[in-house]
Amino acid sequence: MHTHGHHAAHTHGHGHGMRSTPLLLALGLTLGYAAVEAVAGWWAGSLALLGDAGHMLTDSFALALAAFAAWLAARPSGPRLTYGLGRVESLAALANSVLMLVVVVAICWYAVGRLLAPQPVAGGTVTVVALIGLAVNLLAAWLLSRGGSDLNTRAALLHVMGDLLGSVAALASGIVIQWTGWMPIDPLLSMLICGLILASTLGLLRQVFNTLLDGAPESLSVQEVGHSMARVEGVTSIHDLHIWSLGASRIALSAHVVVTDAAQWPPVLVALQAHLAGHFGIDHCTLQPELPRSEPIVFRRTLERGNSRAPAPAPEAHPQGPKDSD
Known part of the structure; x- marks a missing residue:
């Protein structure tokens, strides 16, 4: 005897469509600010800004992948894919989590180089740009928090939260450098944020594998x-x-x-x-x-x-x- 909730099946596609809208809005915000932050970071010589800009660029790809996965998951089931394409979102969450790990390793690598060979940073520019980034990332995080609790959206939100923490680190380092001139604060805060992001990413990966293995x-x-x-x-x-x-x-x-x-x-x-x-x-x-x-x-x-x-x-x-x- 087989029973299936037909109402849930009909509303499933609509829900996916609603979840893709916050993803696309967050994508537009992230792409726009990534370009501004990259230019400002290069001019100011700030690793925190450059690292955050690179992080936001990869997050733009992650958000685009998440939106595409949500669109695919809304497609109806077929004669071979009888459950539909709902698992595509879990695969996108897996890809985004792995991408996040690559970004964390890259930022930590450059941070260690900056600790060994400190370079001057324009604290005032870093502070202003970080304040703008903080506002952008807060808005993007708010949009995604209203987009659902599925693994795909949560993986995208994890990327944006990483950007948000990066903006906080850039803001803090800009203020410290402006007032004290202590340059090591820039790479040290970058490494601290990477540690926080790493813990969240590993937790999400565990849940993704649980879903993919039918747990x-x-x-x-x-x-x-x-x-x-x-x-x-x-x-x-x-x-x-x-x-x-x-x-x-x-x-x-x-x-x-x-x-x-x-x-x-x-x-x-x-x-x-x-x-x-x-x-x-x-x-x-x-x-x-x-x-x-x-x-x-x-x-x-x-x-x-x-x-x-x-x-x-x-x-x-x-x-x-x-x-x-x-």
């Missing part, structure tokens, strides 16, 4: 979902439970549902469907009904509906009889 979303507990399904009226136990992400906010589930009476399956199915959609936001389900047999049980209905402890495994399985199919 259960971190927002859900497989144990909790299984035990709650087993407590639905008419369900004896649940086994072969799988939960994975189809991309963006779409979550899929498949499971074998053991029921006491096959004739009661239709109302049990409706109850499970409503329970999964209402409590966990899962509306793409594949549920296979089965009658009780000696196969090991994973999630079993308990006498106490509030009891969510995992049951002990059933006795060793005996040869199975004919299996109900959907």
Whole structure:
């Protein structure tokens, strides 16, 4: 028996279209300011400005890639790509995360060179340009924060947040140099920001790989979902439970549902469907009904509906009889 939330499927493409708009707006802001910052950084001799300009240029590519991925993900499924192109956004998030790591390594490399051979920096110019960049990056971050919580948008937001921190570092170094003349502050702050960005990027990479490897979303507990399904009226136990992400906010589930009476399956199915959609936001389900047999049980209905402890495994399985199919 296969159930699918048709309403979610129809609104999916519209949601992707809405998410691509903030990405394109942030792209325009980032590209425009990257050119201004590169010229000012070269003239002032500031590594913080030049590094931030290079970072923003790569972020422009990252935002363009994210917008393109959101557009692709909105395309309907086909005879071969039956789930559609939702995973393209995860692939774009992976590419952007790797690109971020390359930028971090490059900035750190140049920062070490500047520490070993300090060069004069025009603190006043750095301060003015960094203030403008701070405003631009704040606006871009605000736009992306309203664009969704999927991995693709979060990876793009991570790039913009890196730019925002870079502007803060450039502003701080400009003020320090202007007042004290201490040049090492420029590369030191650049390396500090790189460390913060690196930590965020590695965390995002872990989530991207979890999605690409069909891992259960971190927002859900497989144990909790299984035990709650087993407590639905008419369900004896649940086994072969799988939960994975189809991309963006779409979550899929498949499971074998053991029921006491096959004739009661239709109302049990409706109850499970409503329970999964209402409590966990899962509306793409594949549920296979089965009658009780000696196969090991994973999630079993308990006498106490509030009891969510995992049951002990059933006795060793005996040869199975004919299996109900959907």
